[in-house]
Each structure stands twice: as C-alpha cells, then as structure tokens.
Amino acid sequence: MLPDVRHESRKTLLALFENWGEPLYRVDQLLQWLWPRRAASWEEMTNLPKTLRARLAETYSIGSLELARKQGSIDTTQKFLWRLHDGAFVESVLIPANPALYGDRADRHTLCVSTQVGCAYGCRFCASGLDGWKRNLAPWEIAGQILGIERWNLSQPTVVPTPQTAGESITGEVPAEATPAPAASIPPMPGQPAKPSPSQRLINNLVIMGMGEPLANYDNLLAALRSLNAPWGAHIGARKITISTSGVVPRIRQLAMEPEQFQLAISLHGATDVVRNRIMPINRKYPLAELTAACDEYVKRKERMITLEYILIDGVNDARDQVLPLSQLARRLNAKVNLIPYNKVEGLEWKRPTEERCRAFASALQATEVVTTLRIEKGHDIDAACGQLRLRTERELAAQ
Numbered sequence: 001m002l003p004d005v006r007h008e009s010r011k012t013l014l015a016l017f018e019n020w021g022e023p024l025y026r027v028d029q030l031l032q033w034l035w036p037r038r039a040a041s042w043e044e045m046t047n048l049p050k051t052l053r054a055r056l057a058e059t060y061s062i063g064s065l066e067l068a069r070k071q072g073s074i075d076t077t078q079k080f081l082w083r084l085h086d087g088a089f090v091e092s093v094l095i096p097a098n099p100a101l102y103g104d105r106a107d108r109h110t111l112c113v114s115t116q117v118g119c120a121y122g123c124r125f126c127a128s129g130l131d132g133w134k135r136n137l138a139p140w141e142i143a144g145q146i147l148g149i150e151r152w153n154l155s156q157p158t159v160v161p162t163p164q165t166a167g168e169s170i171t172g173e174v175p176a177e178a179t180p181a182p183a184a185s186i187p188p189m190p191g192q193p194a195k196p197s198p199s200q201r202l203i204n205n206l207v208i209m210g211m212g213e214p215l216a217n218y219d220n221l222l223a224a225l226r227s228l229n230a231p232w233g234a235h236i237g238a239r240k241i242t243i244s245t246s247g248v249v250p251r252i253r254q255l256a257m258e259p260e261q262f263q264l265a266i267s268l269h270g271a272t273d274v275v276r277n278r279i280m281p282i283n284r285k286y287p288l289a290e291l292t293a294a295c296d297e298y299v300k301r302k303e304r305m306i307t308l309e310y311i312l313i314d315g316v317n318d319a320r321d322q323v324l325p326l327s328q329l330a331r332r333l334n335a336k337v338n339l340i341p342y343n344k345v346e347g348l349e350w351k352r353p354t355e356e357r358c359r360a361f362a363s364a365l366q367a368t369e370v371v372t373t374l375r376i377e378k379g380h381d382i383d384a385a386c387g388q389l390r391l392r393t394e395r396e397l398a399a400q
C-alpha cells in the first residue's frame with residue numbers, strides 16, 4: 001500500500017517537487033487541496049497538471065474515512081462512527097460550544113478525536129478498553145476525522161457559520177485565540193450545490209479524548225497534530241488542542257519538551273493511590289507521586305495551566321474524603337478540575353452519582369479555592385462516553 005500524502009510535511013513535499021523538477025508553487029497548490037479544501041481524490045485537484053497528478057497517484061494514496069454510522073442528540077451533540085480500510089471502527093464526537101437557542105444550529109464546535117482502535121490501558125470504567133487494543137491510528141486517520149466531518153458539514157443543506165475568532169473548550173475556559181480562516185474557497189462536494197461562505201470552518205477546538213490513549217501513539221499523534229496546527233495545514237492553534245492522558249509519565253515529560261503549546265488534561269479520577277489503583281491499572285506503573293512530578297515539569301516548561309479530569313463514580317471516588325487530597329493536588333499543580341458525572345457503560349457495574357451528590361462534591365472542592373467545573377455531559381443520550389458506539393456496533397456485527 002502506498003503511503004498517504006497527508007503524512008508529508010510541506011518541507012518534505014518541497015524537497016520532492018524540487019527533485020521532480022516541478023515548480024515549488026505547486027506544493028502550496030497541493031497543500032491547499034489537501035487541507036483547507038479537504039480533497040478526497042486526485043481528480044478534484046483541477047489546477048494541478050494531469051501529469052503531476054498521475055505522478056502523485058503513483059507515489060501516494062489519499063485516504064478519506066468512510067462514515068459508517070452517525071448519531072445526533074437533541075442538543076445537537078453528534079457522534080460519527082468511521083469504518084477504516086481494515087474494517088475496524090473508531091469514533092469522533094462533535095460537541096457544540098453553545099447549544100443553539102430555539103432549534104438553530106450552534107456555531108462553534110469542539111471535536112473529540114480518537115487515536116487508537118481500542119485501548120490497552122484497561123481503565124475499569126471505560127468502554128474503549130473493554131475489548132483490548134487493536135492498533136494505532138496512522139497520522140492521516142487521526143487528522144482525517146476532522147477533514148471527514150468538515151466535508152460532511154459541507155454536504156449538509158445548511159453550512160454552519162463559524163466566527164473565525166471564536167475559541168472555547170468543552171468547559172469554555174480556554175482563552176480565545178484568533179484562528180485565521182483558510183485562504184482558499186472550498187469547492188462543493190461532488191454532486192452538491194455551491195454553499196455560502198465555504199471558507200468558514202466548523203471545528204475550532206480539538207480534544208484528543210476519544211478512543212485510545214493518545215500518548216501511547218505518540219509519534220503518529222504528533223505528526224497529525226503538527227499538520228493540523230501548521231499554517232499550510234488545518235491551521236488550528238496549538239492552544240486549542242487539548243491532549244488527554246491517563247498518565248503515561250515518560251510521554252508527558254517528552255511532550256513538555258516539544259515546542260508546541262498543546263493543552264494537557266490528566267485523567268485523574270482518584271486523588272489517592274488507593275482509589276486510583278482500584279480503577280486505573282496505569283497507576284500501578286506510574287503512581288501519583290510520579291505523575292504529579294511529570295505534570296509539574298509540564299507546567300513549568302510550558303507556563304500553562306493543566307486540567308485534571310475527575311469522573312464522579314458512585315461510591316468509588318465521590319465521597320468527601322477525596323475532596324482534600326484532590327484540592328491539595330490541584331493547588332500544588334495550579335490546575336483546574338473538571339468534574340464529570342460518570343456515563344453509564346453497558347455491561348459495567350459502575351454508576352453515576354445523583355446530581356445532588358455531584359453538586360455537593362463540586363461545592364466542597366470550590367470552597368477550597370480550586371477552579372472547578374462540573375461538566376454535565378452533553379452526549380449522555382448518544383453513548384458519548386468514549387468507545388461506546390464502536391463497541392455496540394462491533395458487537396451487533398459479531399452477532400449477525
């Protein structure tokens with residue numbers, strides 16, 4: 001199989017085109033097709049000479065993900081299930097920052113992206129790891145989730161307008177940062193009428209919180225994020241990309257050394273080793289003392305606040321005795337805490353605490369002067385917790 005062209009950086013393509021004796025402006029034309037125009041075939045690239053297109057087609061493949069299933073929920077959180085070339089499934093969740101009023105569509109979106117098929121880390125509460133790890137996603141399969149949804153959006157009857165300066169994370173706490181619009185206008189999908197304002201884009205923020213442990217697929221993740229971040233690529237600001245990890249300590253340290261200012265979120269879910277050991281096997285390898293030391297380093301090097309994700313699970317980590325150690329940890333790291341009521345996973349015994357109990361935990365933490373958000377999951381009704389739609393689809397197919 002040929003390598004995918006979206007794995008190449010501008011620098012590599014410049015060297016290749018020089019070698020081929022092609023004028024170098026052709027590289028930028030090609031990159032325009034690959035990223036802002038989200039092309040899915042060589043045929044679409046009408047301003048490139050046919051001979052060059054043929055040569056590219058002999059050298060590279062140009063992949064696009066096949067949409068296998070899509071679920072939308074009342075508040076317009078939508079879940080996309082992709083079928084990969086080997087028949088495996090991964091999912092992405094599109095979350096509107098502001099559920100639009102009176103049935104209008106929301107205009108700013110965060111996309112939650114997968115990085116692996118399955119997960120090897122086996123956190124006890126999570127659907128992604130239930131059937132183990134199958135494989136890493138290639139860089140273009142990670143980036144392709146964004147491009148695929150942007151293409152899907154353009155094929156819809158109304159294009160969702162997107163203010164280019166808007167920025168918001170799921171919790172709405174990431175400071176806004178200007179995101180330049182791609183320069184080119186985007187051609188309509190084959191068979192689709194031209195759309196108004198096609199250079200606007202749907203997705204402003206990325207959270208790497210779908211299926212898989214991103215830092216266990218480090219090189220592919222970084223390659224994808226660099227193309228998504230590059231001015232010649234999707235041009236999404238590094239500060240608008242949040243990488244979530246269950247705590248792969250050496251990779252957190254490695255990420256701290258990278259030049260980009262990606263946001264880091266730690267899936268903590270327990271503020272003591274006793275609680276964390278019970279629900280997250282990774283804690284036996286990298287216990288809290290090591291994890292916090294790596295986070296310290298990240299915060300120092302990047303001079304950025306990190307987020308501690310804390311799922312509230314009934315009777316496991318939602319008692320008052322967790323508030324103090326959680327608060328101490330957050331204050332030591334100068335981190336904010338995202339509390340997320342657990343999403344029930346079919347076949348697992350864990351339960352979501354009552355809303356009252358969640359609010360009480362949040363208030364107690366807030367009272368210790370820790371920046372706290374209680375995130376009521378928007379996609380609860382469409383299996384938005386990571387891995388659930390894929391697991392259900394695979395099990396349905398196996399039963400046929």
Ligand code: SAH
Pocket residue numbers: 125126127208209210211212213214244245246266267269309311340341342343344345385386
């Ligand atoms: N592997 C990475 C990123 C993917 S998981 C990580 O663990 O951080 C993304 C987030 O969803 C994690 O914080 C994870 O703990 C959380 N999660 C998993 N299952 C969940 C569930 N059933 N309900 C709520 N959050 C869940």
Ligand code: SF4
Pocket residue numbers: 119120121122123126127128129210211212213246267386
């Ligand atoms: Fe893997 Fe993250 Fe799920 Fe743990 S929470 S099993 S690391 S995807």
